[in-house]
Amino acid sequence: MRWEELEKQPCSIARSLAVFGDRWTLLVLRESFMGVKKFADFQANLGISKTIVADRLRHLTDHGILEKVAYQKNPVRYKYKLTRKGLDIYPVFLSITRWGDTYYPGKKGVPLVYHHKNCDHDFNAVSICSECGEPVDARDVIARPGPGAGSYARSANETLSEKKVG
Amino acid sequence: MRWEELEKQPCSIARSLAVFGDRWTLLVLRESFMGVKKFADFQANLGISKTIVADRLRHLTDHGILEKVAYQKNPVRYKYKLTRKGLDIYPVFLSITRWGDTYYPGKKGVPLVYHHKNCDHDFNAVSICSECGEPVDARDVIARPGPGAGSYARSANETLSEKKVG
Numbered sequence: 001m002r003w004e005e006l007e008k009q010p011c012s013i014a015r016s017l018a019v020f021g022d023r024w025t026l027l028v029l030r031e032s033f034m035g036v037k038k039f040a041d042f043q044a045n046l047g048i049s050k051t052i053v054a055d056r057l058r059h060l061t062d063h064g065i066l067e068k069v070a071y072q073k074n075p076v077r078y079k080y081k082l083t084r085k086g087l088d089i090y091p092v093f094l095s096i097t098r099w100g101d102t103y104y105p106g107k108k109g110v111p112l113v114y115h116h117k118n119c120d121h122d123f124n125a126v127s128i129c130s131e132c133g134e135p136v137d138a139r140d141v142i143a144r145p146g147p148g149a150g151s152y153a154r155s156a157n158e159t160l161s162e163k164k165v166g
Numbered sequence: 167m168r169w170e171e172l173e174k175q176p177c178s179i180a181r182s183l184a185v186f187g188d189r190w191t192l193l194v195l196r197e198s199f200m201g202v203k204k205f206a207d208f209q210a211n212l213g214i215s216k217t218i219v220a221d222r223l224r225h226l227t228d229h230g231i232l233e234k235v236a237y238q239k240n241p242v243r244y245k246y247k248l249t250r251k252g253l254d255i256y257p258v259f260l261s262i263t264r265w266g267d268t269y270y271p272g273k274k275g276v277p278l279v280y281h282h283k284n285c286d287h288d289f290n291a292v293s294i295c296s297e298c299g300e301p302v303d304a305r306d307v308i309a310r311p312g313p314g315a316g317s318y319a320r321s322a323n324e325t326l327s328e329k330k331v332g
Contacts, residue, residue: 010277012266013196013259019270021189030179033304082304085269090304091261091293093179099254100178104185109313111176117306119298126296127257132285133299138199138248138256140283147275 010150019063020089024048028056032066032086033093037079065089094125176316185229186255190214194222198232198252199259203245231255260291 009015020026024046031042043053057080060066065086071079094114101110101124116123129136175181186192190212197208209219223246226232231252237245260280267276267290282289295302 010272011196012263012270012277014193014266015270016262016266017189017192021192023183023187023189026183026187027180030177034309087304088265088268090302090307091291092258092265094293094302095257095261096182097178099258100180100182102254103251104178104181106176106314106316108316111178111312111314111316112309113312115308115310116295116297116300116302117308118300119295121295121297123298123302124296125257125293125302127260127291128294129282129285129287130290130292131282131287132289134282134284136256136260136282136289136291138253141256142281142283143200143278144281146277146279148272148277150272150274150277 010148020060020065022056022059024052025056025059028053028060029065029086029089030093032060032080032082033090037081039078039080042080060086091125091127095127098125176314186226186231188222188225190218191222191225194219194226195231195252195255196259198226198246198248199256203247205244205246208246226252257291257293261293264291 020029027046028042031045036042036045039050039053039057042057043050046053057066057068061068061080063085064083066080067083068078069081070076097112097114113122114124115121127136128134186195193212194208197211202208202211205219205223208223209216212219223232223234227234227246229251230249232246233249234244235247236242263278263280279288280290281287293302294300
Protein backbone atom coordinates (compact mmCIF):
# COMPACT_ATOMS: atom_id res chain seq x y z
CA MET A 1 0.00 0.00 0.00
CA ARG A 2 1.17 3.49 -0.72
CA TRP A 3 0.92 6.15 1.95
CA GLU A 4 -1.46 8.19 -0.22
CA GLU A 5 -3.99 5.36 -0.20
CA LEU A 6 -4.22 5.49 3.55
CA GLU A 7 -7.00 7.99 3.84
CA LYS A 8 -9.23 5.72 1.78
CA GLN A 9 -8.96 2.99 4.41
CA PRO A 10 -12.00 2.65 6.64
CA CYS A 11 -9.88 3.23 9.72
CA SER A 12 -9.99 6.38 11.79
CA ILE A 13 -6.37 6.01 12.74
CA ALA A 14 -5.25 5.73 9.12
CA ARG A 15 -7.48 8.64 8.10
CA SER A 16 -6.18 10.83 10.89
CA LEU A 17 -2.56 9.94 10.21
CA ALA A 18 -3.10 10.75 6.54
CA VAL A 19 -4.02 14.28 7.67
CA PHE A 20 -1.55 15.01 10.48
CA GLY A 21 0.67 11.92 10.75
CA ASP A 22 3.60 13.48 8.94
CA ARG A 23 6.32 14.22 11.46
CA TRP A 24 6.96 17.84 10.58
CA THR A 25 3.22 18.43 10.45
CA LEU A 26 3.00 17.13 14.01
CA LEU A 27 5.75 19.49 15.12
CA VAL A 28 4.15 22.47 13.38
CA LEU A 29 0.98 21.56 15.27
CA ARG A 30 2.95 21.32 18.50
CA GLU A 31 4.07 24.91 17.93
CA SER A 32 0.44 25.94 17.32
CA PHE A 33 -0.55 24.37 20.62
CA MET A 34 2.26 26.34 22.27
CA GLY A 35 0.66 29.54 21.02
CA VAL A 36 2.80 30.15 17.94
CA LYS A 37 0.89 31.89 15.15
CA LYS A 38 3.37 33.65 12.86
CA PHE A 39 5.28 32.07 10.00
CA ALA A 40 8.64 33.43 11.18
CA ASP A 41 8.09 31.99 14.67
CA PHE A 42 7.22 28.55 13.34
CA GLN A 43 10.36 28.63 11.28
CA ALA A 44 12.64 29.96 14.03
CA ASN A 45 11.37 27.51 16.65
CA LEU A 46 11.60 24.46 14.44
CA GLY A 47 14.83 25.46 12.70
CA ILE A 48 13.72 23.96 9.41
CA SER A 49 13.47 25.36 5.89
CA LYS A 50 10.84 27.90 4.92
CA THR A 51 9.70 25.51 2.23
CA ILE A 52 8.80 22.79 4.74
CA VAL A 53 7.09 25.27 7.05
CA ALA A 54 5.09 26.81 4.20
CA ASP A 55 4.12 23.40 2.87
CA ARG A 56 2.91 22.11 6.25
CA LEU A 57 1.03 25.33 7.08
CA ARG A 58 -0.72 25.16 3.72
CA HIS A 59 -1.57 21.51 4.29
CA LEU A 60 -3.03 22.20 7.75
CA THR A 61 -4.97 25.19 6.42
CA ASP A 62 -6.32 23.15 3.48
CA HIS A 63 -7.61 20.55 5.93
CA GLY A 64 -9.32 23.13 8.14
CA ILE A 65 -7.02 22.52 11.10
CA LEU A 66 -5.45 25.97 10.96
CA GLU A 67 -7.11 29.16 9.76
CA LYS A 68 -5.04 31.78 7.93
CA VAL A 69 -6.07 35.21 9.17
CA ALA A 70 -4.74 38.60 8.04
CA TYR A 71 -3.71 40.64 11.09
CA GLN A 72 -2.04 43.55 9.27
CA LYS A 73 -2.41 45.48 5.99
CA ASN A 74 0.35 47.17 3.95
CA PRO A 75 2.04 44.80 3.84
CA VAL A 76 -0.48 42.07 4.50
CA ARG A 77 0.66 39.76 7.28
CA TYR A 78 -1.00 36.52 8.26
CA LYS A 79 -1.27 34.46 11.38
CA TYR A 80 -2.27 30.82 11.64
CA LYS A 81 -4.89 30.04 14.27
CA LEU A 82 -6.14 26.65 15.39
CA THR A 83 -9.74 25.98 14.40
CA ARG A 84 -12.11 23.88 16.53
CA LYS A 85 -11.09 20.90 14.40
CA GLY A 86 -7.46 21.72 15.15
CA LEU A 87 -8.01 22.28 18.86
CA ASP A 88 -9.64 18.85 19.02
CA ILE A 89 -6.30 17.26 18.15
CA TYR A 90 -5.00 18.40 21.56
CA PRO A 91 -5.79 15.11 23.35
CA VAL A 92 -3.43 13.40 20.90
CA PHE A 93 -0.64 15.73 22.02
CA LEU A 94 -1.52 15.34 25.68
CA SER A 95 -1.28 11.56 25.42
CA ILE A 96 1.99 11.74 23.47
CA THR A 97 3.34 14.09 26.15
CA ARG A 98 2.24 11.78 28.95
CA TRP A 99 4.06 8.86 27.37
CA GLY A 100 7.20 10.90 26.73
CA ASP A 101 7.17 12.28 30.27
CA THR A 102 6.90 8.72 31.59
CA TYR A 103 9.54 6.98 29.49
CA TYR A 104 11.86 9.83 28.42
CA PRO A 105 11.70 12.43 31.19
CA GLY A 106 15.35 13.41 30.93
CA LYS A 107 17.79 13.48 33.83
CA LYS A 108 16.43 16.65 35.38
CA GLY A 109 12.73 15.92 35.01
CA VAL A 110 9.99 16.81 32.60
CA PRO A 111 10.64 19.61 30.07
CA LEU A 112 7.23 21.21 30.40
CA VAL A 113 4.66 21.44 33.15
CA TYR A 114 1.01 21.70 32.11
CA HIS A 115 -1.36 23.74 34.21
CA HIS A 116 -5.15 23.40 34.09
CA LYS A 117 -6.62 26.86 34.52
CA ASN A 118 -10.08 25.57 35.40
CA CYS A 119 -8.94 23.82 38.59
CA ASP A 120 -5.64 25.72 39.03
CA HIS A 121 -3.49 22.57 39.27
CA ASP A 122 -0.56 21.16 37.33
CA PHE A 123 -1.85 18.01 35.71
CA ASN A 124 -1.30 14.99 33.52
CA ALA A 125 -3.80 13.84 30.94
CA VAL A 126 -5.63 10.60 31.64
CA SER A 127 -7.52 8.72 28.95
CA ILE A 128 -10.80 7.48 30.39
CA CYS A 129 -13.82 5.53 29.18
CA SER A 130 -16.73 7.83 28.26
CA GLU A 131 -19.18 5.38 29.86
CA CYS A 132 -17.70 4.37 33.22
CA GLY A 133 -15.12 7.11 33.69
CA GLU A 134 -12.28 4.71 34.49
CA PRO A 135 -8.84 4.91 32.87
CA VAL A 136 -8.67 2.68 29.79
CA ASP A 137 -6.00 0.02 29.47
CA ALA A 138 -5.38 -1.51 26.04
CA ARG A 139 -5.95 -5.00 27.43
CA ASP A 140 -9.47 -4.15 28.55
CA VAL A 141 -10.69 -3.16 25.09
CA ILE A 142 -12.29 -5.22 22.32
CA ALA A 143 -12.67 -3.71 18.86
CA ARG A 144 -15.29 -4.93 16.40
CA PRO A 145 -16.28 -3.75 12.91
CA GLY A 146 -18.59 -0.73 13.01
CA PRO A 147 -21.17 0.46 10.46
CA GLY A 148 -18.45 1.97 8.27
CA ALA A 149 -16.10 -1.03 8.26
CA GLY A 150 -17.08 -2.05 4.71
CA SER A 151 -14.66 -4.16 2.75
CA TYR A 152 -11.91 -3.57 5.26
CA ALA A 153 -13.68 -5.86 7.75
CA ARG A 154 -13.97 -8.55 5.09
CA SER A 155 -10.46 -8.33 3.71
CA ALA A 156 -8.86 -8.20 7.12
CA ASN A 157 -11.34 -10.41 8.83
CA GLU A 158 -8.90 -12.18 11.08
CA THR A 159 -7.81 -8.87 12.53
CA LEU A 160 -11.10 -7.10 12.81
CA SER A 161 -13.74 -9.64 13.73
CA GLU A 162 -14.05 -8.89 17.41
CA LYS A 163 -10.48 -8.86 18.50
CA LYS A 164 -8.92 -8.31 21.85
CA VAL A 165 -6.84 -5.17 21.69
CA GLY A 166 -3.25 -5.19 22.96
CA MET B 167 17.00 20.96 12.42
CA ARG B 168 17.33 17.41 11.18
CA TRP B 169 14.78 14.84 12.23
CA GLU B 170 17.48 12.77 13.94
CA GLU B 171 18.21 15.64 16.32
CA LEU B 172 14.66 15.61 17.58
CA GLU B 173 15.10 13.16 20.40
CA LYS B 174 17.75 15.44 21.92
CA GLN B 175 15.20 18.22 22.33
CA PRO B 176 13.91 18.65 25.87
CA CYS B 177 10.34 18.10 24.70
CA SER B 178 8.34 14.99 25.46
CA ILE B 179 6.42 15.31 22.22
CA ALA B 180 9.58 15.50 20.13
CA ARG B 181 11.15 12.62 22.07
CA SER B 182 8.07 10.46 21.64
CA LEU B 183 7.73 11.28 17.95
CA ALA B 184 11.39 10.39 17.46
CA VAL B 185 10.51 6.91 18.75
CA PHE B 186 7.12 6.20 17.18
CA GLY B 187 6.30 9.24 15.03
CA ASP B 188 7.20 7.60 11.75
CA ARG B 189 4.00 6.85 9.84
CA TRP B 190 4.62 3.18 9.09
CA THR B 191 5.77 2.68 12.67
CA LEU B 192 2.42 4.07 13.81
CA LEU B 193 0.54 1.69 11.53
CA VAL B 194 2.62 -1.30 12.67
CA LEU B 195 1.69 -0.29 16.21
CA ARG B 196 -1.96 0.01 15.19
CA GLU B 197 -1.78 -3.64 14.08
CA SER B 198 -0.21 -4.60 17.40
CA PHE B 199 -3.08 -2.95 19.24
CA MET B 200 -5.48 -4.93 17.03
CA GLY B 201 -3.90 -8.13 18.30
CA VAL B 202 -1.53 -8.84 15.41
CA LYS B 203 1.65 -10.60 16.53
CA LYS B 204 3.14 -12.48 13.57
CA PHE B 205 5.39 -11.01 10.89
CA ALA B 206 3.29 -12.38 8.02
CA ASP B 207 0.12 -10.86 9.46
CA PHE B 208 1.69 -7.42 9.87
CA GLN B 209 2.82 -7.60 6.26
CA ALA B 210 -0.48 -8.91 4.86
CA ASN B 211 -2.61 -6.38 6.75
CA LEU B 212 -0.47 -3.39 5.85
CA GLY B 213 0.27 -4.48 2.30
CA ILE B 214 3.77 -3.06 2.43
CA SER B 215 7.19 -4.53 1.73
CA LYS B 216 8.80 -7.06 4.05
CA THR B 217 11.75 -4.70 4.35
CA ILE B 218 9.64 -1.92 5.83
CA VAL B 219 7.82 -4.30 8.18
CA ALA B 220 11.10 -5.87 9.34
CA ASP B 221 12.70 -2.47 9.83
CA ARG B 222 9.81 -1.09 11.90
CA LEU B 223 9.47 -4.24 14.00
CA ARG B 224 13.20 -4.12 14.75
CA HIS B 225 12.94 -0.44 15.62
CA LEU B 226 10.03 -1.02 18.01
CA THR B 227 11.79 -4.01 19.58
CA ASP B 228 15.01 -2.02 20.02
CA HIS B 229 13.05 0.66 21.86
CA GLY B 230 11.35 -1.84 24.18
CA ILE B 231 7.88 -1.20 22.78
CA LEU B 232 7.54 -4.67 21.31
CA GLU B 233 9.09 -7.88 22.65
CA LYS B 234 10.24 -10.57 20.24
CA VAL B 235 9.25 -13.95 21.64
CA ALA B 236 9.89 -17.39 20.13
CA TYR B 237 6.67 -19.38 20.02
CA GLN B 238 7.88 -22.35 18.00
CA LYS B 239 11.10 -24.36 17.51
CA ASN B 240 12.27 -26.17 14.31
CA PRO B 241 11.96 -23.82 12.59
CA VAL B 242 12.06 -21.04 15.15
CA ARG B 243 9.14 -18.64 14.74
CA TYR B 244 8.72 -15.37 16.54
CA LYS B 245 5.81 -13.22 17.62
CA TYR B 246 5.93 -9.57 18.56
CA LYS B 247 4.13 -8.68 21.80
CA LEU B 248 3.47 -5.25 23.22
CA THR B 249 5.42 -4.53 26.40
CA ARG B 250 4.06 -2.35 29.20
CA LYS B 251 5.87 0.58 27.57
CA GLY B 252 4.13 -0.29 24.31
CA LEU B 253 0.70 -0.76 25.87
CA ASP B 254 1.08 2.69 27.40
CA ILE B 255 1.01 4.21 23.91
CA TYR B 256 -2.63 3.12 23.63
CA PRO B 257 -4.09 6.48 24.79
CA VAL B 258 -2.35 8.09 21.81
CA PHE B 259 -4.24 5.75 19.49
CA LEU B 260 -7.51 6.22 21.34
CA SER B 261 -7.27 9.99 20.94
CA ILE B 262 -6.29 9.71 17.27
CA THR B 263 -9.29 7.40 16.77
CA ARG B 264 -11.62 9.78 18.54
CA TRP B 265 -10.56 12.65 16.29
CA GLY B 266 -10.85 10.54 13.14
CA ASP B 267 -14.27 9.23 14.18
CA THR B 268 -15.40 12.83 14.73
CA TYR B 269 -14.08 14.46 11.57
CA TYR B 270 -13.76 11.56 9.11
CA PRO B 271 -16.42 9.03 10.10
CA GLY B 272 -17.20 8.01 6.51
CA LYS B 273 -20.66 7.94 4.98
CA LYS B 274 -21.82 4.82 6.80
CA GLY B 275 -20.43 5.61 10.22
CA VAL B 276 -17.34 4.71 12.22
CA PRO B 277 -15.19 1.85 10.96
CA LEU B 278 -14.57 0.32 14.36
CA VAL B 279 -16.48 0.20 17.61
CA TYR B 280 -14.49 -0.03 20.82
CA HIS B 281 -15.91 -1.97 23.73
CA HIS B 282 -14.73 -1.58 27.33
CA LYS B 283 -14.80 -5.00 28.95
CA ASN B 284 -14.67 -3.61 32.48
CA CYS B 285 -18.02 -1.82 32.20
CA ASP B 286 -19.40 -3.76 29.21
CA HIS B 287 -20.15 -0.65 27.14
CA ASP B 288 -19.07 0.67 23.76
CA PHE B 289 -17.09 3.79 24.47
CA ASN B 290 -15.10 6.77 23.27
CA ALA B 291 -11.91 7.89 24.95
CA VAL B 292 -12.00 11.17 26.81
CA SER B 293 -8.86 13.02 27.85
CA ILE B 294 -9.31 14.36 31.36
CA CYS B 295 -7.30 16.33 33.89
CA SER B 296 -5.66 14.06 36.48
CA GLU B 297 -6.48 16.59 39.22
CA CYS B 298 -10.10 17.67 38.71
CA GLY B 299 -11.30 14.88 36.42
CA GLU B 300 -12.81 17.25 33.86
CA PRO B 301 -12.20 16.95 30.09
CA VAL B 302 -9.25 19.10 29.04
CA ASP B 303 -9.63 21.72 26.32
CA ALA B 304 -6.48 23.15 24.75
CA ARG B 305 -7.59 26.68 25.59
CA ASP B 306 -7.72 25.91 29.31
CA VAL B 307 -4.08 24.87 29.54
CA ILE B 308 -0.96 26.87 30.27
CA ALA B 309 2.45 25.29 29.73
CA ARG B 310 5.55 26.49 31.53
CA PRO B 311 9.16 25.26 31.54
CA GLY B 312 9.66 22.29 33.87
CA PRO B 313 12.81 21.08 35.68
CA GLY B 314 14.13 19.48 32.48
CA ALA B 315 13.54 22.43 30.15
CA GLY B 316 17.22 23.39 30.10
CA SER B 317 18.51 25.43 27.20
CA TYR B 318 15.30 24.88 25.27
CA ALA B 319 13.45 27.22 27.62
CA ARG B 320 16.12 29.86 27.15
CA SER B 321 16.51 29.62 23.41
CA ALA B 322 12.80 29.50 22.75
CA ASN B 323 11.83 31.77 25.57
CA GLU B 324 9.01 33.51 23.80
CA THR B 325 7.29 30.25 23.20
CA LEU B 326 7.90 28.55 26.48
CA SER B 327 7.73 31.15 29.21
CA GLU B 328 4.27 30.45 30.52
CA LYS B 329 2.24 30.42 27.38
CA LYS B 330 -1.42 29.90 26.84
CA VAL B 331 -1.87 26.74 24.84
CA GLY B 332 -4.07 26.76 21.75
